[in-house]
Amino acid sequence: MSEVRLTINGEEHVLDAAVGTSLASVLRDRLGLTGTKIACNEGHCGACTVQIDGAPHLSCITLVHAVAGEVTTIEGLRDHPLIEAFVRTDAVQCGFCTPGQVVSAAALVAASPQPTREEIRHAMAGNICRCGTYPKIEEAILTWQG
Ligand code: FES
Ligand code: FES
Structure with missing residues (x-):
């Protein structure tokens, strides 16, 4: 176990985690931030996307001890207009991929x-x-400003 310090959605967290633990597993299993999904757990699908200093990262293949910037998860984007745009354009079916989609889209429209x-x-x-x-999803991002 080794100490890790994280800033997530503007909040500081200090915890112990085994070396080799992924950011996704800390978010979900230690901090209860279950909006971040794990599907492939191998860096192929994007379900686990979070932002680190505003850039999208695959949290299932990001070692928690290697995180150097501020993490934003889907919970930190709950008031982002993209959420409403995804609903308005019917861009959600089962919804499993949606948190990762919104996190990536939010990084795009910020830039x-x-x-x-x-x-x-x-x-x-x-x-x-x-x-x-x-x-x-494309329509939601094209019309996210309403
Ligand atoms: S869970 Fe598929 S890329 Fe992380
Ligand atoms: S996997 Fe994208 S909405 Fe179901």
Whole structure:
């Protein structure tokens, strides 16, 4: 076990974790932040995406002791207009991928508030949706400002 200090959604956390523990598992199992999903647990699907200093990261393959910046999870984005845009455009089916999609999309619109379809496809390429809601997700991001 070794101490780890994290800033998550603006809150400081100090805890002990075994070396090799993933950020995703600490978020979900130690801190109760279960909005971050784990699907493949191998860095292939994007379900576990969180932001570190505003950039998307796959938390299932991020070692918690290696986290150097401020973490934002889906819980920290609960008031982001993208949430309403995803609902309005019907971009949610089973919803399992949605937290990761919103986290990636929020990083994109922070950097580029009016992204083109090409920019959206590039930025969202790492987020898989098994329900195939890609066109609706694209619409949500194109219209996130209402
Ligand atoms: S659960 Fe992390 S990329 Fe799939
Ligand atoms: S909404 Fe079901 S996996 Fe994306």
